[in-house]
Each structure stands twice: as structure tokens, then as C-alpha cells.
Amino acid sequence: MRDVYILGVGMTKFGKFPEKRAVDFGREACWDAIQDAGVDRKDIEAAYCGHVYQGSVIGQLIMRELGLTGIPVVNVENACSSGSTAFREAYIAVAAGLYDLALVVGVEQLSTRVSGVLPPKDTDYEGTMGLIMPSVFALRGRLHMEKYGTTIEQFAKIRVKNSIHAAQNPRAQFRKVVTVEEVNGAKMVCEPLTMLHCCPNADGGAAAVICSEKVVRNYTARKLRVAASVLLSGTMEQAGDDMTVSSLTSRAAQQAYEKAGLGPEDLSLVELHDCFTTAELMHYENLGLCPRGEGGRMIDEGKTMLGGKIPVNVSGGLLCKGHPLGATGVGQIAEVVWHLRGEAGSRQVEGAKAGLTHCMGGAIGGVDGASCTVNIIVRD
């Protein structure tokens, strides 16, 4: 397998834009990524598009807008990990030597399709019984409170932190700084999680141009290498298993650290799947950023704030940047790339050398999650 590098990235503003189509987000994000990469459009050999609800051949519809016709186009659905799964498919093809230059795009137009909570899966027992995503992370978060004494204030502080980060991100959906009182005083969704403990539905797009080690020197001296790109699905969850643990995320992170030859202590920043405040806190533990049960202490001590020991979701995360499902994973990669290049403006993590991105998608009965991706990107 060959090394793979990220040449350019692009991302639209995330938010509610009912007047725009998924194709619009895809076109704009790809345009920016291609300009950023400085590649000739004609040299792009394949395209991969991640999305959840955008219907068939959305990737080809976007590529037509860019005149990128005639090349292989792959459309990928993997719930909230769709964009990062598309990224991994492109990574595999380039690493395997099939292509030297590939384009990845993730898009979602959600505001015209869904209002309120995402509909549960009607093809799965737990979905038909009314298991919605907020309930998944509400009941696991509540168990974390019972088991470790974590408080609802600590979970609320996650939203507060990410709102402070998002205030410095012009592409974020919510840029207003909120307080713990505002977070806990918002409308109840799933006890103990109010609306502000949940990420908002969003529209948007993000894109990346990746290349092989063979051609990277033709484009840039600033080499950003994909040190690991891992995708896993969940395993059977049985009676007695600890529900405060996402073994899916832990396994994916472990594989990624092994592949990259580094550990959580080597990371400069983390963009993780904070679909809910409880998810972010528990993923500190799942990703090995702290020992089990110490997620609450991480947020209390400011370790995951910009300027802290390991800044998490300096983009604002899903909670404040917004969560356009298919775009989310690629948007996380764009954020890490900007930091590794020193282009993240006032939210820059100084001297960033290595960043990790993490997505987890889909709730289905009997397993601890449907899809999970972990990418590690390093500055060589």
C-alpha cells in the first residue's frame, strides 16, 4: 500500500439553507477543494460522494456541475459516517495504486427533509419501538452519571466549550456563546438532555482532494499524510456489557493508533462525533484521551478547550458547527488540515502536528452502533 496525502480541502458554511440543494453544497465545496489543491480538474481520476438522504447518483449530479464526467463515481451511505467512509474508500483506491488523484465530497440537504428528530429506522426492531438517536446517548449518559458521578453540568460544559470554539469559526451554524444555565434550561428532548445538549440538523457540504506519494511532490512541499483511515461496524451487545463504553469507537481508535504508530498523547487536536454532549464526554474515554470515568474531569479542567492539553472540536463540533450528516466526516478532515497548515485563524491550535477525526453512525438493535470511522492525519 502506498502513502496517501491530502492536497486540498473545501467546506461550505453549515446551517439551515432550505433554498439550496445538495448539488449546490457539493459543487461549492468541490470547487474550493480543487482550487485549494491547485490541481488540474482533468487529472482527477475518480470521485467518492458520502450522503444519507440525498437519493441515487447525487455524486454524479455534483460531478456534472464541475464537468467531471466520464470518471468512476461512487456514492456511499453509512449513516453519520457516510462522508468519512467515502474518504476511506478514496484513500484505499489511491493507496492500492488504482488512482493517483481522487476527489471526496460529503453533502446533505436536511432542513427540507427532516424537522425535529431524525426518524428512527422502521426496518429495525429498536427503531420501530421508538429508539431515536437522542435516547441512545441520553440513557448511556445517564448511566455514566450513575456509575461515575458525572453531572449534567459537566455535560452542559461540553456545549459551552464548543460554542466558544464555534464563535471563532465563520463556517459554523451556531456562533453564539451559551452558558451552562442556558444549556440545561432549554426544552427537554430526552432526559436529561435538552435541545442544547443535541446537535442541530444542518445542510452543507465538504470536500477533499487526495493523492498518492508518487505525485504529491508535483503539487506541494507541505505534505499532510493520512497516517490511518479505519472503518468498523458494531459488534453484538449482550446482557452484562457496560453501556457507558463504546467498544466500537475504542476498537476503531486502537486500530488507528496502531496503524499510525502513535498514541493519543501524540495528537495536537481531535474532531470527534459530538452528536450529543454525553457522546463527546464518553468518547474522551473511548478514544483513550483519558482513563474510564474521567471524562467529567477532562471538561472541568479545561483540557479539551482550545489552549488545553488536547483541544477537542475546536471547529465547534457537531453541536455548534452543525451536523449535515454526509458532510460531517469530510468537514472534520478539512478542519484538521487547516490546523496542520496553520490556517485556522483565531481558533488555530499552535504548532499542530497530528489530528484525529472520529465519526460514529446509526443505531440498530443488538449491536453497539452501525458504523465508526477514525482517521489520523499528520504533518510530515
Add this chain to the structure above:
Amino acid sequence: MDDTSKPHKTLPIKEGIFKIKDGQYFLVGTRCKSCRRHLYPPVEICPFCFVRDVEEAYLSRRGKLQAWTVVWVPPAGFEAPYGVAYVDLPEKVRVFAHLADYKADGLKPGMEMELVIGKIKVDREGNEIIGPKFRPVANGG
């Protein structure tokens, strides 16, 4: 009786996942004859040992509460608030079900719960959909 105003029916959320035996409701799962593990809802193939030699199994009516929440923003068809929970049965099966009473006070992980069957939601035709719910075992019960 072929008019459109026929009365709404009561239907199970999934056919065959609960049955009445000796006047009581039981959840019905699968037991693998090879590894003897139980699964719920029922399966055709044992996901642990990949054999089709499985049989119907009535599951314990009581189990231990693992985690729960109350949903206040419902998806279509559901009436909020409603409580949902995971209950571990002695057969080592983790069951997702509703709470019989979302207001149930004093719920604790590990608490003994028992099965009841009741309304889960209403479908598009207006039929009442019933399925598994759990409630704390009454003191001394």
C-alpha cells in the same frame, strides 16, 4: 363490513415476539441449539456460531434495569412523553422496551423489572400498536 369506517385494530409491533402462556405474556426469542445462547428478537441464524439449528424460546418475564430515559420530542406515531429502557434478562439477553410508566420514580440500575404488554404507538391507519413494556416489581411481589 367492507366500508372504510371499520374499527381500528390492536396489532403487535412485530409478529411472534410475545405470546400468551398460562394466562401470562412472555417475550419470545430464539435459543441456539449449538451454543445455547438466547437472542431477542428472534433470529433465523445464530449470529454467534452461524448455524440455522435454532428453536423458539420463551424468555423470563423479569430482568434487571440497565439504562433508561424519557423521550419528550417524539418521532411520528409516538405520543410523548414515553420512557424507554434496556433490561437484561437472566438468559443474558438485553431487551429494548418501553417503561410502563414514564413517571416511575426511584428507578435504579440493577432494579428488578417485570414485563407487561401495552400500547407503544399508533400506526398510519390509526391502529393501536402494542409491544413490550417493563415496570418495577412491586414490593414483595
